[in-house]
Amino acid sequence: MTEEERNRAFLYGLFAAPGVTRVNAGQMLDICRTAEAVFAHGASFAGLIRGEEKREAYLSYMKSADPVGAYEDIRRRGIGFTAMPLPDYPKKLREIPDPPFGLTWIGRLPDEHRSAVAVVGARQCSEYGRIMAARFGEELAAAGVQVISGMAVGIDGISQRGALRSGGESYGILASGVDICYPRENRELYNTLRQRGGVLSENPPGTMPIRQLFPARNRLISAFCDILLVIEARRRSGTFITVDMALEQGRDVFALPGRVTDALSEGCNGLIRQGAGIASSTADILDALRGRGPGKEISGKETKEQRPEAVSRSLSRTIALTDEETMAAACLDVVPRSMDEIADRLRARGKPMELPVLMESLVDLCMKGAAREEGGRFLKRLTV
Amino acid sequence: MLATVLSGAVRGISSYLMRVEVDAADGLPAFSMVGYVSNDTKEAGERVRVALKNAGYKIPPMRITVNLSPAAIRKEGVSVDLPLAIGLLCAVGEIDESALERIVLLGELGLDGEVRRVRGVLPIVRKAKEEGIHTCILPWKNAREGAVVRDMKIIGVRSVQEVIAYLQAKSCDRDALIPPTRIDLEALFSGNRETTGEDFADINGQAAVKRAAEVAAAGFHHLLLIGPPGSGKSMIARRMPGILPPLTEEESLEVSTLYSVAGLLHADEALVTKRPFLNPHHTITKAAFTGGGNSPRPGVISLAHRGVLFLDELPEFSRMSLDLLRQPLEDRSITLSRTSGNCTYPADFLLLGAMNPCPCGYYPDRNRCRCTDSEIKRYLSRVSGPILDRMDICIEAPRVDVEELTWKRKSENETSEAVRERVLKARERQERRFAGTSLHFNADMGPADIRRYCPLGEREETLLAGLFRSMELSARAYFKIIKVARTVADLDGAERIEKRHITEAACYRMTGLRYWAGKEGNG
Numbered sequence: 001m002t003e004e005e006r007n008r009a010f011l012y013g014l015f016a017a018p019g020v021t022r023v024n025a026g027q028m029l030d031i032c033r034t035a036e037a038v039f040a041h042g043a044s045f046a047g048l049i050r051g052e053e054k055r056e057a058y059l060s061y062m063k064s065a066d067p068v069g070a071y072e073d074i075r076r077r078g079i080g081f082t083a084m085p086l087p088d089y090p091k092k093l094r095e096i097p098d099p100p101f102g103l104t105w106i107g108r109l110p111d112e113h114r115s116a117v118a119v120v121g122a123r124q125c126s127e128y129g130r131i132m133a134a135r136f137g138e139e140l141a142a143a144g145v146q147v148i149s150g151m152a153v154g155i156d157g158i159s160q161r162g163a164l165r166s167g168g169e170s171y172g173i174l175a176s177g178v179d180i181c182y183p184r185e186n187r188e189l190y191n192t193l194r195q196r197g198g199v200l201s202e203n204p205p206g207t208m209p210i211r212q213l214f215p216a217r218n219r220l221i222s223a224f225c226d227i228l229l230v231i232e233a234r235r236r237s238g239t240f241i242t243v244d245m246a247l248e249q250g251r252d253v254f255a256l257p258g259r260v261t262d263a264l265s266e267g268c269n270g271l272i273r274q275g276a277g278i279a280s281s282t283a284d285i286l287d288a289l290r291g292r293g294p295g296k297e298i299s300g301k302e303t304k305e306q307r308p309e310a311v312s313r314s315l316s317r318t319i320a321l322t323d324e325e326t327m328a329a330a331c332l333d334v335v336p337r338s339m340d341e342i343a344d345r346l347r348a349r350g351k352p353m354e355l356p357v358l359m360e361s362l363v364d365l366c367m368k369g370a371a372r373e374e375g376g377r378f379l380k381r382l383t384v
Numbered sequence: 385m386l387a388t389v390l391s392g393a394v395r396g397i398s399s400y401l402m403r404v405e406v407d408a409a410d411g412l413p414a415f416s417m418v419g420y421v422s423n424d425t426k427e428a429g430e431r432v433r434v435a436l437k438n439a440g441y442k443i444p445p446m447r448i449t450v451n452l453s454p455a456a457i458r459k460e461g462v463s464v465d466l467p468l469a470i471g472l473l474c475a476v477g478e479i480d481e482s483a484l485e486r487i488v489l490l491g492e493l494g495l496d497g498e499v500r501r502v503r504g505v506l507p508i509v510r511k512a513k514e515e516g517i518h519t520c521i522l523p524w525k526n527a528r529e530g531a532v533v534r535d536m537k538i539i540g541v542r543s544v545q546e547v548i549a550y551l552q553a554k555s556c557d558r559d560a561l562i563p564p565t566r567i568d569l570e571a572l573f574s575g576n577r578e579t580t581g582e583d584f585a586d587i588n589g590q591a592a593v594k595r596a597a598e599v600a601a602a603g604f605h606h607l608l609l610i611g612p613p614g615s616g617k618s619m620i621a622r623r624m625p626g627i628l629p630p631l632t633e634e635e636s637l638e639v640s641t642l643y644s645v646a647g648l649l650h651a652d653e654a655l656v657t658k659r660p661f662l663n664p665h666h667t668i669t670k671a672a673f674t675g676g677g678n679s680p681r682p683g684v685i686s687l688a689h690r691g692v693l694f695l696d697e698l699p700e701f702s703r704m705s706l707d708l709l710r711q712p713l714e715d716r717s718i719t720l721s722r723t724s725g726n727c728t729y730p731a732d733f734l735l736l737g738a739m740n741p742c743p744c745g746y747y748p749d750r751n752r753c754r755c756t757d758s759e760i761k762r763y764l765s766r767v768s769g770p771i772l773d774r775m776d777i778c779i780e781a782p783r784v785d786v787e788e789l790t791w792k793r794k795s796e797n798e799t800s801e802a803v804r805e806r807v808l809k810a811r812e813r814q815e816r817r818f819a820g821t822s823l824h825f826n827a828d829m830g831p832a833d834i835r836r837y838c839p840l841g842e843r844e845e846t847l848l849a850g851l852f853r854s855m856e857l858s859a860r861a862y863f864k865i866i867k868v869a870r871t872v873a874d875l876d877g878a879e880r881i882e883k884r885h886i887t888e889a890a891c892y893r894m895t896g897l898r899y900w901a902g903k904e905g906n907g
Contacts (some may be wrong), residue, residue: 123757152435234754339891356595359887360888363851363890376779
């Protein structure tokens with residue numbers, strides 16, 4: 001083991017020690033200069049650890065810790081590690097007010113020479129948010145942008161899946177240890193991210209995803225990106241922690257506009273009113289990335305701009321629909337509508353339809369892939 | 385001297401005739417009652433003695449022994465008061481025993497000699513008829529109930545004095561003394577079409593739910609309504625009996641027997657002629673649900689026999705009580721086993737469930753619902769899969785628009801009567817189809833029956849296969865769609881199941897599927 005690796009191992013040992021934070025680790029290293037020396041005098045630093053319980057845990061850890069063994073173990077498991085004193089610590093993290101002491105990852109770290117966009121939003125999103133998250137993820141990744149997110153249920157995971165689908169890279173910032181997949185529903189995404197991007201965490205492997213860790217995790221999502229894109233958010237929601245962090249860290253914030261009647265778009269529309277960029281298409285984001293100064297490479301390829309209407313138009317061209325189906329399809333929206341609502345709309349258009357006929361058309365539309373059913377309601381399917 | 389009086393009793397819903405044997409002999413004055421008699425029945429002796437005294441009859445101090453035969457069956461309840469009193473008077477010579485020939489007596493006595501109503505009159509009178517009895521003397525409040533049995537002379541009495549006077553009269557004078565109770569069965573059944581004041585026309589909007597209710601009523605399919613608070617789920621549920629086909633005479637007797645045994649028949653109604661509608665509160669105990677007790681009495685599921693069992697706020701019911709429904713739903717009856725013997729009550733009901741889609745009630749309206757997927761899943765999982773699996777039709781009742789919420793009944797709304805006409809037509813088709821089989825409704829069909837009665841064309845097969853794949857149906861759901869499609873076709877007057885019938889049936893299935901699949905799409 002080289003001297004450098006040995007140093008890294010001891011830094012890892014310090015990183016994994018209970019109660020050790022960026023601040024007190026800095027103090028220890030100021031005094032001892034190397035992490036190995038910190039371990040030699042472990043017990044004498046107990047006074048720097050806050051909290052009785054943590055201090056005891058720290059002391060017993062220091063007594064029995066084997067940093068080199070532990071480090072070799074995580075290396076064997078494919079987990080990478082870096083810490084603030086090391087040269088490969090991401091520059092973007094050094095810039096933020098509260099950088100983590102150490103960082104673990106599986107896969108790769110985001111490339112600092114290429115642009116990164118964080119796509120975040122509500123866990124319980126609407127069909128509109130679902131579609132737009134997938135679209136932005138897909139198109140940004142296709143343009144060579146790295147897509148950063150929190151791998152959560154809803155917008156986060158959907159945008160990352162979109163990015164991976166178009167062959168791009170995506171990075172998931174986790175609140176738990178990188179060896180733990182949370183939420184479990186996203187197991188497949190987690191596995192793909194490990195191969196085609198990375199999963200990152202400021203917490204040691206084995207850390208369980210407890211509630212308190214998530215707000216801190218959000219500051220890393222914004223730290224790694226150049227632009228933060230909010231797809232859907234309620235007025236007071238966790239997404240705003242990320243937005244606040246991004247503003248504090250000097251990142252640009254873009255929001256996807258929505259209807260003023262949709263509670264899930266209230267947050268985004270509010271952001272726009274406060275001066276956030278309007279993300280009406282991927283091109284808006286790409287333009288802003290180009291404007292963020294030289295030295296940043298987005299991608300060689302130019303992307304063709306696609307707007308939602310264009311897609312739905314092309315969809316209805318490719319699928320042959322009967323008259324009834326066309327009529328029923330015209331009354332569908334991206335928000336789910338009940339059969340009664342659809343029937344009312346048909347009546348309002350002067351084309352009333354018997355319920356059984358309407359049901360037949362709707363089921364056919366679903367089977368042809370032009371509509372989707374959700375909880376007994378039907379909605380338009382934009383992308384396939 | 386020994387006297388024998390005929391009476392009857394019920395056990396479960398079957399009944400038997402009982403001989404009340406009274407012997408009055410010289411010796412130390414005593415009163416003893418034998419024949420596997422429970423404590424409440426034993427009290428009859430004391431009641432009878434006082435009642436007779438107050439009615440003006442003195443029982444001389446003698447050694448009185450009463451035997452209730454057959455002695456092998458445990459006697460419970462108090463319907464032996466009146467026969468015991470009459471037997472006693474016979475034994476002491478007040479009444480001639482020949483006056484009691486082929487007469488069955490039933491009734492509880494008050495201390496003043498009043499004859500009070502008892503449970504189980506209908507099955508006992510039916511049994512009495514089978515045994516060749518021609519006259520039954522019943523408490524007057526039970527008289528109409530007994531009078532539905534044809535060719536049986538029913539004498540409704542108010543007091544023990546009346547009974548004594550009746551029995552002491554010559555047989556030719558008796559009818560003048562107390563005219564036999566008669567009821568007109570035809571009038572009874574023609575009267576049951578009168579509306580209850582709750583009509584489908586009261587409900588504005590909710591066309592899809594109304595349609596689903598119609599299909600459920602036509603094929604006797606179990607129905608699950610899902611919707612936010614205030615969407616009219618309960619309103620629609622309450623109007624279900626109004627669109628169900630009326631009870632046939634045979635069904636009515638079945639239902640009335642159950643109600644008679646449970647002591648729930650009202651004095652003014654001779655028979656239950658309307659489909660029962662029961663909506664127990666979710667705090668209901670298990671025994672109340674299935675029936676129970678040492679000598680089991682019918683529970684809610686049996687009282688809903690041939691009618692509607694409405695469970696509002698389905699997830700609030702304890703999972704255990706809901707799971708009790710599983711076997712009765714399958715067997716259409718419930719067998720209660722006790723050390724004293726088994727007793728089987730019929731329980732063939734239409735299960736009508738109503739529930740919110742999530743804890744707050746507004747899912748999938750994401751503008752109002754903030755429940756997380758796991759919260760929704762947890763809420764829904766309170767209703768066990770096997771129960772949901774038995775729901776043939778599942779429909780969402782959407783939130784009603786403010787414009788729809790006028791008190792005024794809209795003239796274009798269909799009345800229950802109009803819906804029932806269609807249901808009756810569909811019912812007739814089913815009757816013709818299932819003539820000579822044990823099946824009544826489409827919902828009763830098993831997989832083998834479905835293959836036999838629901839042949840599908842090639843186009844329909846292809847459609848179903850496509851749905852099967854795209855909706856990830858289970859085999860049970862597959863058959864369920866065909867069963868419901870059969871009912872839709874019956875409503876449509878179609879001989880064969882066509883594509884539109886299947887798509888409609890599929891719509892009733894999809895709702896449930898999506899709610900419980902809980903999968904996240906990714907655009």
